[in-house]
Amino acid sequence: MQSCSQCAIRESAICNALPMEKLAELSRTGRQQTLRAGQTLMWEGDESLLVGNVIDGVLKLSLSAPDGRDQTLGIAYPGDFIGRAFGSKSRHSVTAVTDTQVCTFRRSEFDEFARKHSSLEHNLLERTLSELDRVRQWMLMLGRMTAMERVSTFLLEMTSRLCPEWEDGSETVQFKLPFGRQEIADLLGLTIETVSRQFTKLRLEGTIDIPDRRSIVIRDRDALEAAAAGD
Amino acid sequence: MQSCSQCAIRESAICNALPMEKLAELSRTGRQQTLRAGQTLMWEGDESLLVGNVIDGVLKLSLSAPDGRDQTLGIAYPGDFIGRAFGSKSRHSVTAVTDTQVCTFRRSEFDEFARKHSSLEHNLLERTLSELDRVRQWMLMLGRMTAMERVSTFLLEMTSRLCPEWEDGSETVQFKLPFGRQEIADLLGLTIETVSRQFTKLRLEGTIDIPDRRSIVIRDRDALEAAAAGD
DNA sequence: CGGATCATTGACTGGTGTCAACTTAGGTGG
């Protein structure tokens, strides 16, 4: 394993809470893994054996109903922590959306280490509290928003996540979606057809452009924000 | 304030993580409050000034869309921890559903105390991780389940929460709902009319009985579980 | 007893889901 000191997510990952010498100790128990798009790192209901950090790529957390209906519960980007610490079972699956690199630890070892280093545990607590806030915001969407509001909200979120120039007020921005249509549908609690129709509607209205299926151009920011708010 | 040692939630609350003498220290900063049903303890978007424990009663966490659509994000029962520790804002409102007693702390003081006592912080972490698991399960419901599945799931959850004898396999149980129909609708992401119709349907099928609007009798457990699973 | 609130029921609408056909893009092998 490469040194943590030159890790791409050194600043943003949970490990940031540790001083150098402690970091070296933790790193000895870690292991880098590469996942191909579509590969699942852990399954819902399985023993929680692994936790880790996302180094590169995008993963999704998901849950399925017995009949196969699928709901995506969250997305993990580089720097994010994945897996269920301090619990015997993983309550959701974690699957690579793009090709992905992760740095994993055996949960038992991580738990033990974290209990001994309260700065690490505190960082995990802060992350978990923020994630809970974010998940609850998502619940409002799943419970109360229309298809158009969901799709617009999703596009705005992807934009602010993937386009740094967006924050500067840039009017027209372009990005590549890491998700296919079915994955977007699972994320928003819709069907693939409904997602596709909302995309088409936004395109015909001139709000967005879709140069190819994985690319989105935001043409009218205000209109998109209005659509997300339900006007 | 009464002594923590005879607190009704001594065993189940977060304070349980502390030894007696530390508990005494924390308790000096705490304060008991009574809330009437409908009273709101904190508002979404407000500064996070308070955290605390539920001593008695039921509260709901909720979030509103700008146009007034309301989504309940979770329920807090006696022993549960409420409020946003380690964060400047409360991202949701907390409102008493029934008359309620809570034991509150100023967030700044609680945060400081928790940082100094990692057993308390660890307990909060475990609670937060469990809550996150629970919330994510709820997301599957909001995103993918039909009205009948939601209402049946809700009734099953209320039963196992409110009827101790339920776990023993007792066939017919009765309980009083802490929620009105509108509150159930907000919880399930439905309208009041749809909730009412599902109740009526279950009653006509003989699965449940509704002696008065706040009371539920489970007559056919298997049928209710089947309805929750979508058959 | 009267008024207010809450819940139920009915009629109707409309937004999403479903099912199926068609289109496009991408990849493979001749």
Next chain:
DNA sequence: CCACCTAAGTTGACACCAGTCAATGATCCG
């Protein structure tokens, strides 16, 4: 390089579940 094949996405027709609006009924409380 083209032809073909497959997977992914789009579009259309239609059905149905749940939302909306409105009227009625039941409870609670002063």
